[in-house]
Amino acid sequence: xxxxxxxxxxxxxxxxxxxxxxxxxxxxxxxxxxxxxxxxxxxxxxxxxxxxxxxxxxxxxxxxxxxxxxxxxxxxxxxxxxxxxxxxxxxxxxxxxxxxxxxxxxxxxxxx
Amino acid sequence: xxxxxxxxxxxxxxxxxxxxxxxxxxxxxxxxxxxxxxxxxxxxxxxxxxxxxxxxxxxxxxxxxxxxxxxxxxxxxxxxxxxxxxxxxxxxxxxxxxxxxxxxxxxxxxxx
Numbered sequence: 001x002x003x004x005x006x007x008x009x010x011x012x013x014x015x016x017x018x019x020x021x022x023x024x025x026x027x028x029x030x031x032x033x034x035x036x037x038x039x040x041x042x043x044x045x046x047x048x049x050x051x052x053x054x055x056x057x058x059x060x061x062x063x064x065x066x067x068x069x070x071x072x073x074x075x076x077x078x079x080x081x082x083x084x085x086x087x088x089x090x091x092x093x094x095x096x097x098x099x100x101x102x103x104x105x106x107x108x109x110x111x112x
Numbered sequence: 113x114x115x116x117x118x119x120x121x122x123x124x125x126x127x128x129x130x131x132x133x134x135x136x137x138x139x140x141x142x143x144x145x146x147x148x149x150x151x152x153x154x155x156x157x158x159x160x161x162x163x164x165x166x167x168x169x170x171x172x173x174x175x176x177x178x179x180x181x182x183x184x185x186x187x188x189x190x191x192x193x194x195x196x197x198x199x200x201x202x203x204x205x206x207x208x209x210x211x212x213x214x215x216x217x218x219x220x221x222x223x224x
Contacts, residue, residue, distance in 0.1 A: 009152070093209065101157070
C-alpha cells in the first residue's frame with residue numbers, strides 16, 4: 001500500500017515569513033494529493049489539492065508543487081499570519097482503491 | 113461540514129464494554145471511511161466502504177468492526193474496548209476516487 005512521509009513534524013516561523021512543508025509518497029500510481037489543515041479540537045479541512053497531471057497549483061497565499069519523478073510534493077504558505085497556526089496533513093491516494101493515506105502531520109507555529 | 117454527522121461527540125467507557133460510533137451523511141456520497149487520530153501518528157484508516165455491500169479493512173482494523181446500514185450510514189463498533197483504543201475517531205465521505213474527503217466533527221473516545 002501507499003506510504004506517506006511528512007516533515008518537519010514541527011515548524012516555527014515568524015509572522016510574515018514563508019513556511020514550507022514537504023511530503024514523499026511511495027506508490028508511483030498515486031494520482032491525487034490533498035492538503036488538510038486541522039485547528040485544535042476541529043476536523044481536518046481541505047485547503048488545497050493537486051492531481052498528478054499538474055505540477056503546481058496556487059490559491060492566494062497557498063501553493064502546492066508536485067514532482068512525480070521524485071515522488072514528493074510540498075505545501076508553501078507565504079506571508080504567514082497568526083491564523084495559519086494549525087496542524088497540516090498531506091495525503092496521497094493511488095487509484096482510489098484504499099482511500100487516502102495521510103502523513104503524520106506538521107504543527108505550524110506562527111511567532112508574532 | 114454539517115453534512116457529515118458523528119454521534120456521540122464524546123464518550124467515556126470502561127475496558128471490555130461494547131461501543132458503537134455512528135456516522136450519517138446527507139452528501140449523497142457512496143464512499144465512507146473511518147479514521148483514527150492519535151497525537152503524532154496522523155490519521156490512520158480503520159475501515160472503508162464504497163457502497164452498501166462493500167466493506168474493506170484498512171491499516172488498523174484489528175479490534176474494530178463496521179456496518180454500512182444504508183448509503184448514508186456507516187457505524188464503527190468496538191466489540192470489547194481496551195485503553196489503547198482511546199483516540200479521536202473521524203468519519204469521512206468521498207464522492208469518488210481522486211477527490212477530497214469530507215470529515216465529520218469527530219468522536220473523542222476514552223476507554224478507562
